[in-house]
Amino acid sequence: MSKEKHHKREHHLRRCCGGMAACILALVLVVGFIALVVYLALRPSKPSFYLQDLQLRSVDLGDPSLSATAQVTLASRNPNDHVGVHYRRLDVFVTYRDEPVTVPVSLPPTYQGHRDVTIWSPVLSGESVPVAGFVADALRQDVAAGYVALQVKVDGRVKWKVGSWVSGSYHLFVSCPAMLASAGPGGVGPMPLGGASAAVVNGTGAGAVASLRFTQPTGCSVEV
Template sequence: MTEEYCPHHQDGNQLVKRIAIAIVGLLIVCAIVVLLVWAILHPSKPRFLLQDVTIYAFNLSTAPHLLTSNLQITLAARNPNSRIGISYRKLDIFASYRNQQITLPTLLPTTYQGRRDFTIWSPFLYGNDVPVAPFLQAGLSADMNGGLVMLDIKVFGHVKWKVGSWISRRYQINVHCPAYISFSDRIKGFQVGSAMKYQLLQTCRVDISL
């Protein structure tokens, strides 16, 4: 018995192969174009600056070890790119001491920055009766008695890059801003009602990852 030749079947297979090759080729071309655009534009990370911190409350109890803090911070972000926009999404900001979070996260509003734009946020950060580990309590007490406490203002969220109508995938952004708070005359703040305000102008570290 001989196998019958079916020209229509062969033509159909050839058509499927050609379509598959065309799709793969199109995907490769698109990927190359995206990489070329990315390489030519060379997007830079946004830059963050912690301008000031206002302390309304910062009280540590010893038995039990509880910390109550109430502060407002002014944080500036700048898009240094001349051709690329930046979209900030789901940014949470909070304060920590020696890697322990001491305030609840505050959600910053979704923000789009055009080319070389600035954005300024002034959120309040609250932490009422936050349990502190005994060894951290000892360190914090020593720092407060010594007159200087170093807090870390952290921001975690997502960013996307925008060029024309093209929008990149989502990237993780981590921002760390050291805030040196004086409880003595070594770094002078100024009174704002019952609060103490400190002008810091502290550059923050910005990390971008997938």
């Protein structure tokens, strides 16, 4: 009799544990389903990015490397009414003809509320960054001509926040075109928008000092 009672007790205990596990699993599935429905109903839009200014402070063209210092002013806007954005990681760098000319600078993690705007102004630099010879030659020619086209890029991870629910991490990639034009003699003259910056261009075959100005704020392409 004692063995039968023991087996019955074990069977009852197993049924209770199985029932509790099933209830917990069902609760998790229901909460996940509700969160998914809310997420799909709200349809979060990707944030908008704008390049407000780029000051190219110096460029040193070596062979076969390049050193540059620049400060960028980058703005981001969350267009959503009910969805917040967690910027978990943001690395900013500058490229010329798809070649990095500064090393990535990490911005601090940031939460962006509904319809909020966030502005960053990091200083970017690169010391003896390896570049192809034709890239250095092209940059010398562009500076001499008075026009330099750069790209400010952001690589990072974001999460969406709806109430207390936070989504998984998504890859964020931003690309902002930046046109700089000469404001010196023979250049295009002062521009009404953007900030002035002096760029010293050194290296073999180039000893010119060019005054370059960011022409105007631009919108950025954003991929999430």
